[in-house]
Amino acid sequence: MKKLTRIFALLLAVLLTMAGCGAPNQPEASAAEGTEQENAAAPEMEEELDREIDVNLEGYDQVGGVISMTELDLDGNPVESTYDGIGILAAEGETIGSALDHAGYFDLQPVLEGDVFEGWMEVAEEVVLDEFGFEETIRKVLPEKIYTTEELLGLTVPNHAVTYVAKWESVPAESYFEPVDAWETDDVMTSGSFSFSANGGTMKFLNPDGTEYEWAEYGYWLEDGQALNEIMGTESIDSLIGIEKEGAEFLGWTLYQADSTFLNEELVEEEGILCFPYESVYYSGYTLLKNPVLVGEQMPTEQLCAMSVTGTNYFALAEWSN
Numbered sequence: 001m002k003k004l005t006r007i008f009a010l011l012l013a014v015l016l017t018m019a020g021c022g023a024p025n026q027p028e029a030s031a032a033e034g035t036e037q038e039n040a041a042a043p044e045m046e047e048e049l050d051r052e053i054d055v056n057l058e059g060y061d062q063v064g065g066v067i068s069m070t071e072l073d074l075d076g077n078p079v080e081s082t083y084d085g086i087g088i089l090a091a092e093g094e095t096i097g098s099a100l101d102h103a104g105y106f107d108l109q110p111v112l113e114g115d116v117f118e119g120w121m122e123v124a125e126e127v128v129l130d131e132f133g134f135e136e137t138i139r140k141v142l143p144e145k146i147y148t149t150e151e152l153l154g155l156t157v158p159n160h161a162v163t164y165v166a167k168w169e170s171v172p173a174e175s176y177f178e179p180v181d182a183w184e185t186d187d188v189m190t191s192g193s194f195s196f197s198a199n200g201g202t203m204k205f206l207n208p209d210g211t212e213y214e215w216a217e218y219g220y221w222l223e224d225g226q227a228l229n230e231i232m233g234t235e236s237i238d239s240l241i242g243i244e245k246e247g248a249e250f251l252g253w254t255l256y257q258a259d260s261t262f263l264n265e266e267l268v269e270e271e272g273i274l275c276f277p278y279e280s281v282y283y284s285g286y287t288l289l290k291n292p293v294l295v296g297e298q299m300p301t302e303q304l305c306a307m308s309v310t311g312t313n314y315f316a317l318a319e320w321s322n
Contacts, residue, residue, distance in 0.1 A: 049091035054161035055099055057108070057120075057152075058085035060176070061193075061221050065112040065166050068236060072104035073213045080207050082111070082236050084221060090157040097153030108149060111236060116169035119146035121176070123163040141165060143173035192313040194228055194304075195219040195261055196253075197276060197287065199318040201245030205238045212241070217280050217287075228305040240301065249321040252298035256315045258289035276317060289315055 059065035061084040068082045090099035100108070110117045121141040128138055146167055147155070167173065195218070196203060202214045218240070220228060232239040243250055256274070265285040267275050274289040298319055307314070 049094060049102075051089040051091045051099065051102070053090050053092060053157055053159070054087060055090045055096055055157060056085060056087045056161075056163040058123075058163065058165040059083070059110050059112070060165050060168060060171070061085070062177070063112065063115075063168060063171055064221060064223070065110060065115075065168055066221075066236065067166070068109045068111045070106045077213075078106075079211050079213045080209055082238065084219065092157055092159045094157055095153065096155050096157060099157060100153070108153075110149075110166040112166075112168055118167040118169055119148055120152045120164040121146055121167050121173065123165050125163070139163075139177045141167075141173055141176045143167075192309045192311060193219050193221055193261055194309060194314045194316070195287065196240065196316045197278070197318065198243055198245070199320065201243055201248070201250070201318055201320065203240060204242035204244070206233070206241045207238050208233065208235060215280075217278055222309040225308050225310055227308045232305065240305070243301070243318060245318075245320050247322070251319040251321060252300055253304055253316040254297050254319055255295040255299050255304060256289055256292045256317075257295055257312045258293070258315060259291045259313070261290070261313045261315055262288050264288050276315070287315065289313075 057067060059067045066082050066084055067086060068080070069086075070078050071081050073079050086105060088099050088103040088105070090096065100106070121143050122145070124140050124142055126138045126140075147164070152164060165176065198216045202216060203218060204212060204214055205218070206212055220231065220237070222228070222231065228240075231237045258274075263278055263285055264275075267286055268288055269275075272291050274292040275286045276289075278285050278287045292315075295314070299316075304314075304316055
């Protein structure tokens with residue numbers, strides 16, 4: 001900024017000389033004023049950070065843990081939201097708190113009804129080949145250090161991707177990311193996910209506090225035998241209240257069930273895997289369904305919301321007239 005200020009001052013002096021006039025009554029800027037101008041520009045410089053490192057925070061959805069927060073919707077308005085986890089891009093050397101602020105996420109609070117949040121554990125990952133011959137990530141936690149939320153927000157982003165997961169009192173650290181039946185707890189287990197894609201349109205949601213907002217992709221986690229009608233509109237779960245697309249008529253949902261659903265940056269063309277584009281404000285890639293089965297087409301929202309989930313995952317893709 002100092003170099004730009006001097007160049008501007010030099011150009012101004014040349015222009016005034018060419019015009020045949022000067023400004024003898026204008027005092028020169030003091031060194032202190034110059035420093036204040038440079039400091040005032042500092043926030044703009046922070047916005048220009050090169051954010052390319054993935055930072056992920058998870059509520060541990062295997063037992064229903066979620067992250068409640070305030071975020072900015074597509075219009076820049078604050079809304080209360082709940083997610084299984086969130087992912088942001090950060091710059092090496094900045095704090096996780098700074099990166100979250102830049103992404104528009106505020107007031108993070110892990111939530112799991114009937115359990116106690118103990119802190120955040122870092123997640124280590126190992127890549128192996130699964131039965132389809134493509135890469136699968138094996139995950140485990142590093143419980144040597146458990147961070148409070150305040151400590152987590154103050155951590156400096158390293159030069160590689162990092163993931164932190166919420167530690168719950170009822171779940172032993174050594175049992176994290178193992179199959180659900182590998183350990184027991186008095187809390188009800190989650191059975192599967194129910195994900196929605198507006199497929200080029202926009203879904204409308206109602207927050208429990210009465211706030212409406214729009215989103216293109218959304219997912220719910222349900223307990224064994226539970227239906228969406230049973231959880232929508234409860235204390236921490238938003239309700240799907242509508243869907244629209246400019247110039248098109250909503251025809252219903254194409255519904256798939258799958259052994260698992262997950263996100264991937266690249267398109268995967270393998271037997272037993274079905275891919276759909278995934279687009280949101282913070283992430284672009286693909287939703288992958290493992291061993292998918294077509295359940296129905298042009299199904300109404302009311303029918304989907306009445307279906308119970310038992311040991312499987314559902315993915316609903318909006319159908320449009322054009």
